[in-house]
Amino acid sequence: MVFSLIRQLANGMELCSRPERHVRTTLDVPLAPEEAATLLKDGNSRFVSGCPWGSKTKAAARQQLVEDGQAPHTAIIGCADSRAPIETIFDAMPGDIFVLRNAGNTCTHAEGSMIGSLEFCAEKLGSRLILVLGHTKCGAIYGATRSYLDSLAQPGKKEAAGCALEGLLQDLGSVAQEAAKELGRGATSDEVAAHAVKV
Structure with a gap:
């Protein structure tokens, strides 16, 4: 029984092991929408399984973002609901995603700020995937x-x-x-x- 528990813990540790990750900056090439979607799906799978990687960011990585600038792979319009934290849901690192939030995850009533922010993200930051993320019980x-x-x-x-x-x-x-x-x-x-x- 003890060996079974040790084996289960070891398997869980492999599942939850955190490889060294780097932050995306302007030095990185823009990702194709399919690649960005794969990163989001993989991050969401880690979140759902309870084994996120991105919760801790080293000071050097944050400094790299300051020095080299941001290059998010995806822009996400999500709801302002406190139960739907977008960076957490996708296990994202700082610099990975450009997040815009409002009630109802919409652009219908943003008076230009949402659209302008999306234009900035796509045109100036090079993001090629825009995702509108709804949630249950909105x-x-x-x-x-x-x-x-x-x-x-x-x-x-x-x-x-x-x-x-x-x-x-x-x-x-x-x-x-x-x-x-x-x-x-x-x-x-x-x-x-x-x-x-x-x-």
């Missing part, structure tokens, strides 16, 4: 779905957005509308919201 998508479904229940009644959040939810309504259309009549608001994250 409050913004659920709120937009509820607003959209409420508007169906009261046709002709359109309220003006009273605050920025209400405006965001109204703008996200088209996503809920598309999800509801794809699911068809009879879908619950929870089902529509869960599907809207994927639209």
Whole structure:
């Protein structure tokens, strides 16, 4: 039994061993989108298995980023939800990914800042992959779905957005509308919201 436990620990240590990694800088060539996607998938697999590599970055690596500049392989638009930490989900090192976050992982209500940031990342930093990352139980998508479904229940009644959040939810309504259309009549608001994250 002791030998079995030692063998299991040894196998786990191999699985979780951390090879020396370097940070991406302007000295690195841009990655093809397929290569960047593979890095994201591999990092996510390490995160899911509980064996991340990138949680500790040495001071020398951080200094290299300062001196040589950033060259992220991917730009990711994600939700501002505190349960969806993008760098952690993809086990990324500083300099690996360019992260933009807002409620509902959207560009519909960003007044140019999201689009401008994406343009900067693609044009100036050389990132060739842009990923929009949704997540389960997204409050913004659920709120937009509820607003959209409420508007169906009261046709002709359109309220003006009273605050920025209400405006965001109204703008996200088209996503809920598309999800509801794809699911068809009879879908619950929870089902529509869960599907809207994927639209």
